[in-house]
Amino acid sequence: MILKKQLENFGRYCVFMTRVFSLPDKWGVTLRRMISEIYKLGIDSIPLVVVISVFIGAVIAIQMQLNIESPIIPAYAVGLATRDIVLLEFSSSILCLILAGKVGSNIASEIGTMRVTEQIDALEIMGVNSANFLVWPKVMGFMLFIPVLGVLSMFTSIIGGVCVAVFTDIITLSRFTYGLQAFFNEWYVWYALIKCVVFSVIISSVASFCGYYVKGGALEVGRASTNAVVSSSILILLFDVILTKLLLQ
Amino acid sequence: MIEVKNISKSFDGKQILHDVSCTFYSGKTNLIIGQSGSGKTVLMKSIVGLVRPENGEILFDGRDLMKMDTLQVRHLREEIGMLFQGSALFDSETVLGNVMFPLVMFSKMTRAEMLDRAMFCLERVNLKGAESKYPSELSGGMQKRVAIARAIALNPKYLFCDEPNSGLDPRTSILIDELLSDITHEYGITTIINTHDMNSVLGIGENIIFLNKGHREWVGDMTQIYRSDNQALTDFVFATDLFRRVREYLNSRH
Numbered sequence: 001m002i003l004k005k006q007l008e009n010f011g012r013y014c015v016f017m018t019r020v021f022s023l024p025d026k027w028g029v030t031l032r033r034m035i036s037e038i039y040k041l042g043i044d045s046i047p048l049v050v051v052i053s054v055f056i057g058a059v060i061a062i063q064m065q066l067n068i069e070s071p072i073i074p075a076y077a078v079g080l081a082t083r084d085i086v087l088l089e090f091s092s093s094i095l096c097l098i099l100a101g102k103v104g105s106n107i108a109s110e111i112g113t114m115r116v117t118e119q120i121d122a123l124e125i126m127g128v129n130s131a132n133f134l135v136w137p138k139v140m141g142f143m144l145f146i147p148v149l150g151v152l153s154m155f156t157s158i159i160g161g162v163c164v165a166v167f168t169d170i171i172t173l174s175r176f177t178y179g180l181q182a183f184f185n186e187w188y189v190w191y192a193l194i195k196c197v198v199f200s201v202i203i204s205s206v207a208s209f210c211g212y213y214v215k216g217g218a219l220e221v222g223r224a225s226t227n228a229v230v231s232s233s234i235l236i237l238l239f240d241v242i243l244t245k246l247l248l249q
Numbered sequence: 250m251i252e253v254k255n256i257s258k259s260f261d262g263k264q265i266l267h268d269v270s271c272t273f274y275s276g277k278t279n280l281i282i283g284q285s286g287s288g289k290t291v292l293m294k295s296i297v298g299l300v301r302p303e304n305g306e307i308l309f310d311g312r313d314l315m316k317m318d319t320l321q322v323r324h325l326r327e328e329i330g331m332l333f334q335g336s337a338l339f340d341s342e343t344v345l346g347n348v349m350f351p352l353v354m355f356s357k358m359t360r361a362e363m364l365d366r367a368m369f370c371l372e373r374v375n376l377k378g379a380e381s382k383y384p385s386e387l388s389g390g391m392q393k394r395v396a397i398a399r400a401i402a403l404n405p406k407y408l409f410c411d412e413p414n415s416g417l418d419p420r421t422s423i424l425i426d427e428l429l430s431d432i433t434h435e436y437g438i439t440t441i442i443n444t445h446d447m448n449s450v451l452g453i454g455e456n457i458i459f460l461n462k463g464h465r466e467w468v469g470d471m472t473q474i475y476r477s478d479n480q481a482l483t484d485f486v487f488a489t490d491l492f493r494r495v496r497e498y499l500n501s502r503h
Contacts, residue, residue, distance in 0.1 A: 026354060118337040125297055125409075126351050127326035 013209050019131035020139065020205070033137035034144075041103050041138065041204070042145030046152065052098060053091070053153040057160025060085050065170045078171050079179020082161040084188065091153040092192040093240045096199035099149070100232040104207040107138055108228035111211030112221035120212070135208040139201060146200035147193050154192070191247045198243060199236050206232040250275050251296060251407065251439055256305030258291055265291045266302065267463045275406075276437040278430050278453045280444055283460035284485060289443045290411065292460065296441070297329060297409055298322055309407065327355050330400030330438075332410040336392040338384040338399070344371070345380035348398045355403060370398040374428060390421035394428070401432060408438045414446040422446060426453050447492055450474065459485070475499050 024030035064078045064085075111134060114120050123130040158180065165176035207228035214224045251273040258266040265288045273279040281289045294300040296307055298314055307314040309325060317325065338347050348367040352358060358366065371377055374394040384392055393413060400408055410429060414422035426446075430453040433440040442449065450457060451471050459467040461481045469477065474486060475496050487493045 029353060117335055118333045119339055121299060122331065122333060122337040122339075124299065125326055125329055125331040126354065127323040127329075128354055129323075 012213070013206075016131060016209050016212065017205060019129060020135045020208070022129060022132050024132055024136060025128060030133070030137055033133075034141040037137045037141035038145045041106070041142045042149065045099060045102060045149060048098070048102060049095065049149050049153050050156050053095070053156040054160040054163070056090055056094070057082065057086060057157030058164045059160075060090070060157070061161035061164040061176070062168075062170065065164075075171060075175045076179035076182060079161065079165075079176040080182050081179075082176075083158065083180050083184075086154055086157040086161075087188040087192050090157060091150050092195035092199070093236060095150065095153045096146075096196060096203065096236050097233055099146075099200075100203045100207075100236060101229050103142065104203050104228045104232050105225045107204060107207035108211040108225040109221055111135070111208055112214040112224045113211075115212060115214045116217055116221060131208075131212065135205070135212070138208060139204045142200045142204045143197055146196045150193055150196040154189070191243075194247060195240065195243050198239055202235045202239065203232045206235060250310060251441070252306070252308040253292075253296060254306040254308070256292075256295055256302040256307065258288075258295060258300060258302045265463050266295070268305075269460070269463070269465045270305075271458045271465055271468065272456075273439050273441050274456055275439045276434060277440070277455040278433050279439070279441045279456040279458070280450060280454045281441065281458050281460060282444060282450055282454075282485070283466075285445075287460040288463040289460055293409060293411060293441065293443045297331060298326070327403065328406045330403070330405035330408045332393065332396045332400050332408070332413050334412045334415050336384070336389075336396040338392055338395055340384055342383075343380065344376065344382050344384070344387070344395050347384070347395055348380075348402055351399065351403045366402060367398075370402050371395075373401070373432070374398045389416050390418075390425065393417065393421075393425055397425075397428060397432070401436070401438075404436065405438060408433070408440040410440065410442040410444075412443055412445065414444060414449060419448065422448060423452070429453070447486055447489075450486060451492075451495075461485075 061078060061082045064081045068077055068081065111120075114134070120130045120134070123133060161176065161180075162173070165171050165173040210224045210228035210231065211221075214220050253269060253271050253273075255268050255270055256266055257264070257268055269288070269292060281292060283289050291300055295302045296314075302315070305315070309328075312325065314322065314325065339350065342350065345367055348370050349363050352363040352366055356363065368377070368380070371380060374397050376391065376394050376398065379387065379391065379395075384395070387395065408429075413425050413429065417425065426449050429440060429442065432438065444450065451474070454471040454474070457467075457469055457471065457474060458465060459479075459482050467477060467479045467482045474482070477483060483496075487496050
């Protein structure tokens with residue numbers, strides 16, 4: 001029964017996405033809306049990304065020092081491990097899980113409220129493809145801006161680790177920075193950015209889907225918002241495994 | 250003119266519309282009335298294509314909505330204006346932005362022409378000066394008037410109004426009714442109003458369709474309604490003591 005419902009939802013999602021990715025009625029209007037969405041979903045998320053990344057970067061550095069303190073492991077390994085954790089997992093998967101909460105709930109509640117207040121019906125009556133008009137700018141805007149958030153997160157996380165080296169005595173700055181540069185694999189950055197882009201599409205499209213098909217009132221909008229965060233988080237974790245297998249092995 | 254022929258609709262096995270047929274005339278205020286749950290909203294949503302009936306025909310000046318493909322439906326909708334029960338104004342847009350929206354999406358006007366047209370529509374609904382306000386800053390009556398201005402911006406051939414007076418005080422309700430009636434006559438629009446408001450029924454009802462339990466029970470105009478002997482209709486329209494007395498008074502004069 002649950003499987004049947006999930007398959008039905010997947011089918012509806014596919015139909016919904018074909019409507020979203022049809023050609024916009026007016027490119028000028030759509031591009032203006034996309035810029036506005038970049039500001040709302042992307043630029044507005046910068047403070048959250050910076051704060052979380054700095055602190056998580058610092059925590060990773062401290063924990064690495066505590067866990068790999070051994071005479072046979074070189075001290076610079078702290079910097080190396082911090083860098084690799086940030087690149088491989090934090091600045092893509094964990095960052096997107098956090099953004100699924102902020103951006104996903106924002107999108108689902110906005111579109112859900114438009115549904116229950118008949119604004120989407122008003123668009124349809126006017127002859128506007130509402131799915132395309134509302135969702136295309138969000139998906140494309142967020143997808144275009146997420147690499148910026150990803151790179152910013154990588155950079156500020158490393159800054160967090162550097163702060164640990166500078167302001168505490170658990171590792172010297174020179175050893176930490178040596179570790180940051182040691183055995184660097186450029187592909188890890190591309191891997192993280194590819195994951196970010198895929199996850200951004202999941203977050204924005206799943207949240208839009210949850211909001212678009214809301215029926216009822218405020219209670220259902222809240223429920224759709226929760227569903228959007230839960231569903232996109234599960235899908236991010238699932239695709240994390242798939243992409244890691246495909247891109248790193 | 251819109252002709253509805255033998256449409257039926259059910260939800261989850263419950264029949265909402267039973268073989269309903271009716272005609273809505275151009276240049277007239279056509280009213281759909283009936284108790285809550287009688288199928289008024291389903292009938293209106295079927296006509297505008299938000300709900301698909303199981304059978305029947307819906308003819309917009311001879312063009313059958315049921316036989317149109319998606320593109321044809323979208324083109325038809327450019328000829329339709331709709332006023333929703335809750336106004337359905339776009340929260341993120343100003344009053345001017347809301348009225349200009351259909352022009353931006355569907356007209357080939359220049360920016361200056363769009364502005365002129367939007368200002369004309371706002372002036373028509375007596376809302377000049379409110380163009381920079383957001384919907385949340387307006388009263389219910391003002392929101393309805395903005396929604397009317399938006400609905401008429403593209404000079405629609407068909408105007409649908411879903412309970413335009415809900416949540417308004419009697420005086421504002423009368424103003425909205427007069428505005429809808431004036432616009433209908435001025436531009437020769439086929440206006441369909443779904444209402445519970447007996448003041449509207451008796452004030453502007455030129456073609457009234459009474460639905461009862463999903464059936465089309467009665468058709469007539471506001472003068473015929475006083476003399477009707479249809480029990481379900483009179484029980485519904487003259488439910489209050491005031492309206493019963495008005496009816497008795499008017500009938501006693503004839």
